[in-house]
Amino acid sequence: MAEQIMVAFEGEGAGVDDLSWGQLDLWMAMRRQNSWLPMGGATPLPDDTSLADVVENLRYLMSRYQPMRTRLRFDADDRPSQVVSSSGEIALDVVEAGDDDDPAELADAMRRRYEETDYDYVTQWPMRMGVVVRSGRPTHLVAIMCHLVTDGSGAAVMIAESGARVATPVKGMQPLEQARWQRSPAGVRQNEAALRYWERLLRTIPSRRFAGSDDPRQPRHWRGEFRSQALHLATQAIAARAGMDASPVLMAVYGVALHRMTGINPVVFRPTVNNRFRPALADVVCTVAESGLCALDVAGVPFSEALARTQRAAMTAYKHAYFHPVHLQDLIASVAAERDPDFDLGCFYNDRRITTRAGATGPAPTPDQIREALSGGNTTFRWTIRQDDPFERLFVHIDDVPDTIQITVFMDTHFVSPGDAEAFLRGMEEVAVEAALDLVPQGQTR
Missing domain, CATH: 3.30.559.10 (Chloramphenicol acetyltransferase-like domain)
Structure with missing residues (x-):
């Protein structure tokens, strides 16, 4: 007491x-x-x-x-x-x-x-x-x-x-x-521009994110934790070679792995956007983040091209991730009524790192270091929670953990099976290592 x-x-x-x-x-x-x-x-x-x-x-x-x-x-x-x-x-x-x-x-x-x-x-x-x-x-x-x-x-x-x-x-x-x-003329214009962008995508993208689960469970909603030093080193190596921050690299890795898991193209997901690049919101202590909408056409292209497409698509998604959520909900319901009653956008990505987001500042990881991390038993996965209270259909969080990539995955096992969720996360590691070592996956040309 x-x-x-x-x-x-x-x-x-x-x-x-x-x-x-x-x-x-x-x-x-x-x-x-x-x-x-x-x-x-x-x-x-x-x-x-x-x-x-x-x-x-x-x-x-x-x-x-x-x-x-x-x-x-x-x-x-x-x-x-x-x-x-x-x-x-x-x-x-x-x-x-x-x-x-x-x-x-x-x-x-x-x-x-x-x-x-x-x-x-x-x-x-x-x-x-x-x-x-x-x-x-x-x-x-x-x-x-x-x-x-x-x-x-x-x-x-x-x-x-x-x-x-x-x-x-x-x-x-x-x-x-x-x-x-947000009620002012400037706020109304921002909301209307965002909704126009969303409507264009909603009317053209595939109506569903997942093919369905072959292993639905009870309790239905699971959370897992994945750690990979090889994924961390590989994204750092790719970022150094491309001359950029590692964050867009990891988003591209996510997109390519998601396409491989689902077979659906373009890959469509909702990245969490902190909106702090907007005037008067940079250092505010409150909730200003919203989930944008990003569509990536990554089928059959080299990772370098997938990365370039991710950068362009992400910037557009960030620009239009500030909107009235109820107005957006009404828009999604209207489009779903026309296209597919089961139309869903339940696929989320949140790079929530603060202190480790910029990545390493020293020399780029070498191929030998990446291979050693891959073979050294430094990749782990475990299920942490099973519950009846719902999660989103798939929600991937990149956590703020030094010297590794830690991913927390939340999912609905009636849409993404436990096996597919784990395979997807290990697939992110595979995509990054292939790109870092300049390997070409079967069926894809350089």
């Missing part, structure tokens, strides 16, 4: 408005997945951390960032609005570790409790924070927040600012201001 310290806070900005597009896009995903998508974790604290430091950290976060002070309100039709408060108080849980307790285990138990306890969007603040102490000294911090607070890029800004105790005004357009801008 934890005792609680009530922490008062006060910050700039308050009001009620529609959800911003980024908030609404995530809210709709949360509803589809029946989850409040908790993010955060448990971390050990430096030895000189005091309980007062932890209290002030929580007060800082709640006071500085409007999304931390945001709850939801629902109208008679269950449509949500954002409600930003200027002040309030929040509980900090404090758990005392006894002589026989492992503080790390207590922190992990607190993390699980925070994540597994339902969240009330209307009455609760979106942050849950607790601290484990031993003999009065904090040993571990647990912080879990609702994903509606921010996306990964915003979380990185929040961590950096809270660590440095930045006191200058927050940067960027806050969600209340975003909602107002």
Whole structure:
């Protein structure tokens, strides 16, 4: 059992408005997945951390960032609005570790409790924070927040600012201001341009992403974790040879492997776009990311050409990944009614790396290093979760792990079988190694 310290806070900005597009896009995903998508974790604290430091950290976060002070309100039709408060108080849980307790285990138990306890969007603040102490000294911090607070890029800004105790005004357009801008003539033009792009693709691409699963399971929805040093080294080698960042290389690898798995061309998927290249959104702490739409024609071409096509298609997709999610949902439903009742776009790609995204800065990996990693038992795969609550049909996340590529895959086994999902991830490694070593797969010319 934890005792609680009530922490008062006060910050700039308050009001009620529609959800911003980024908030609404995530809210709709949360509803589809029946989850409040908790993010955060448990971390050990430096030895000189005091309980007062932890209290002030929580007060800082709640006071500085409007999304931390945001709850939801629902109208008679269950449509949500954002409600930003200027002040309030929040509980900090404090758990005392006894002589026989492992503080790390207590922190992990607190993390699980925070994540597994339902969240009330209307009455609760979106942050849950607790601290484990031993003999009065904090040993571990647990912080879990609702994903509606921010996306990964915003979380990185929040961590950096809270660590440095930045006191200058927050940067960027806050969600209340975003909602107002999105109703403005400029916002309407952006939305209409994005929807025109989407409609052109929706009317021409194949109506389905997957041929279907030959091994549907119960529980139906699975999550797996894949790690590959060879994939990491191969993408770095390709990027060095092409004179570019490794991120578009990995997206091209994903596209080619997806085509090989499904046999469908063009490959169509929804990349997560952080939208922070847009004015006033670069350093904002909130949710502005949305899922774009990318179509790649990669059948029967060398990897160098697939990479060039990926770069062009991705840039166009990023430009049109800022839109009103309900308007897009209506457009997709309208096109599906005309083309195919089972029309689906449930194929997602999210390169969520922050610190490791730019990749290595030293010499490019050599062919021998890639071969050694491939044969050295450094590629692993494991299933981590099986559940009835839904995931998307296929969602691939590239994780922020140094010196390797870690991929977390979520899928619906009624559309992608467990065997196909694992083979697809190993296929990404195969595609990258072939390209890095300049190998030509059977049936394809240079």
